[in-house]
Amino acid sequence: MQFFMRKKRLAARVVLVILALTSLPVLASDLRQETDAATALHPGLSGVTLVDSGAQALRHRDALAAAASQSIDAQYYIWNSDASGRYLAARLLAAADRGVRVRILLDDINVAGRDAVLASLAAHPNVQVRIYNPSAGRRGFLRILGFIRDFSQVNRRMHNKSFTVDGAVTIVGGRNVGDEYFDLDPVMNFRDRELLVAGPVVGQVSAGFEAFWTSTWTRLAESQASADPATDLSGLQKAATNEVTALGYQPPDNLAGYFQAETLQDLIWAPAHLVFDSPPTPEQVADSDEAQPVARELRKLVATARNEILAESAYLILVGESLDEAARLHAAGVQMRVLTNSLASNDLVTNHSGYARHRSAMLDAGIDLYELRPDAAACRRLIEVSRACDEHPAFSLHSKSLILDRRVVYVGSFNLNLRSTYLNSETALIVDSPELAEQIAASMEELLRPDSSWRVLRNSDGRLEWVTEVAGEEVRSTHEPMAGRWKRFTSRFYRMFPLEKYL
Template sequence: MTIKCRVNRTGLVRLGRAALLMLAAVLSGCASLPEREPAPASWAIRDTANTALAEVTADDIAAHPGLSGALLLGDPMDAFVVRLGMIEAAEKSLDLQYYIWHQDLTGDTLLNRLLHAADRGVRVRLLLDDLDTAGKADTLFGLDAHPNIEVRLFNPFASRTSRVSGFLTDFGRVNRRMHNKTITADNRLTVLGGRNIGDEYFNATEEVVFGDLDVLCQGAVVDEVSVQFDLYWNSPWAYPMDRFANGRDTVADLNRFRRASEAQLEQAKKSRYAQGLAGAVQKLRSLESDDFEWGQAKLIYDDPGKVGGLKLSSDTHLAPELLKVMAQVEHDLLIISPYFVPGERLTQYLVNMVERGIRVRIVTNSLAANDVPVVHAGYMRYREALVAGGVELFEYKAPLETETEQQKDKEPFWKGASRGSLHAKSMVFEEEGLFVGSFNLDARSAVLNTEIGVLIHNPEYAKKISADLDRLILDKAYQVTLEEGDLVWVTRHDGEMVRFDREPDTSWWTRFSTGFMRYIVPEGML
């Protein structure tokens, strides 16, 4: 008997989808998430008045009731030393929430110090987005086995061996990630901003460094960060690590991790990077209370339910709150966003601002500096409209300045990376206030990922960022302009103005492939 089959395009799509589902089932072994019985709730420890961090912050907080002190961390090595110092100083609690935590020189060092903090009685809660945990089971199970450390995974993949199967069978869920980055010590100091944990964020590699921005805070906003952390930690999207153990000997994992971690720390201490940190360590030790700028601060963040498709509103999402602040601008707006895909509506919104007499400056990555070329493909669609509409558009250079001859003579000098990529996510409003956080101006940050940031009213910081950008931007970036309808890139090199008529520092293949992607990549995925 012969069976005839006629399949139209819809049928082919269905057959293709069915084949992918079958493949995914084979890859994952029909994996599923553990039963979602409520995990034991825990909350920030607020009884920390007798800790060392409370003592060093008490006078400033008392002198600024209801306000927050902020110290911007632009230097990557300073940012590492501050985190290390917070971990070493903590006496009761450490709450850490990160999208990416690499196991490299800086990441392993911080994990070692967390282990030692737990050994001396500090309660450590480590909340990691599950996207970056592949291959790290031994470390995470080991840490979680310590009686004073608990690890939870946010929005985890069902299969612990294949991320591919998760994307094939459950794409709508696992495509939504927790992009928040915070570390809080004894509920007295917190750091939040754009940096994940890894060598490229702290200039500990000679390959590439991310130009980034964090803010170290004390005062009222610290408790707001703790409330946010508790909301995520106790949400149904945060799964305790031990739910995935399945009878595993995690105590053995802890013992192996401890031995390996101690050996790694000894190697890290001998590195040129460790010796290069001396200046940053001295800077941290010499911090004075007047190094912090005090003022009103407001934490804004997405509800963790955003990964479940929570309806967009100003009560549950960060983006509407930022738009409210942007809508109040009458004179000057500065946007710094490494991944900038504004879409038609925001593009027109920014052009309309210029038409009303508002100065709008945007700094994003050049194609050579962008570590995600597909995002650049989405951004390319709007460059001409922005520039034609009067927006001042700048693209961050990839090549960094080399060390001076004087620095070369200083051994051991840590020169760091030779190439850079913009990773800071910040805004300055009217040279009066600023936003520092994890939020990019793209669809992924607005719709898919959860984000966090702080709005700080501080004219001194805002004016300094704005003035420094005007003074230095052409040394660090290309200004994109239009000449006779074509885009050109202008920059300053060795004091001389230089002009390019195509994407600088790129090969023809990079330009071609990225230009091709601009026509096929769905913008909602960027």
């Protein structure tokens, strides 16, 4: 079987080389043509490659924007107004200048104060910007009041993330747009993960985008803007390029041909499908006690495990049926290892408090828990651009991934917690590929090393201990390490309240 797979991959590369030689130089208009040619060699399969670092993620988006000839659809929970956020906005404007139709769909959670900027982007004839579930109050106290008044509706967020070009290639995963997601932040960077995909699954991602783009919950960005003066975007490209260059980003050579020359030939072709949560109905808003489609799909997937489950989740809260299922799997001999944030690495103390409230129950269910160290040795190996790891503890987990039996892979926006299960709209890309599973498992296990995470155990008295290695020596802590007294107190304080569903 491996022999035939190698021959098939060799044939695919030969076809791609012929396409390249007969169409030099590589042009942006070739993107759909070449992905269709590659897909034809693998009927029913999608081509997948791992996007494992922030630097890779920005390069891929940059290159795909340059290669676009028809359309770009970008859907994000957060799009920061920092160097990389401005740079990608400028790259989309450059594509629009070439005649590419650009659609940007943002959740309202991080839009506050930027309505005028988004309206200015949408003023371009080839750019449309829409806001999902916008608060009636657009700034200051009125915005806060809107959150309080419409709590049930405002609490339903679009947590999906995708970047789709020409309906031919998409990037799906847990990464938002911002310096800390692209290895560019000088203080703190996230460990995240995505998959770049070509083939049939791209149509499924586009269907998810359309469900939100046309939703009654979505509004035109210009309809949310006040009478504030328009933002001048004429110098955005030069200024943003200077900003990301100063932070260490270097775009690849031959941007428009980068995907075809560097990525397409290395895709892993495998069965893949996307599951997404649609915008909720009024009835679902009123009653949020039913698990959503992504949660149900992942629950069924986990139940099929026979030997091993390996997972990363930035925010982790398992209760009720999930703990019962974990206990059943443990009794059946399935090893379950899960990495999440420690109190020291978590960017949200409230979220950690929910996890800590149920940490002992998860251990009792047979889950091996690991918590990321903010000074993880792996940080220096994984963060390609920023030198933050060399200067101070500066590492946090943001990935959402799952591997079953070293064969089936989930990568997406879904955290293993109650908010993702019941409230947020999420996406899950599921791929059946031992080759991809081994790649992601190796990536995960790098952070499970004792120089990069704490293993949470019970000591002889039944109390929790955090076990790690420093300079090759085992170190044990009896309280949450590298977190000051005030942070530990705050976490314990929040644990008194049953807020897990909203964290």
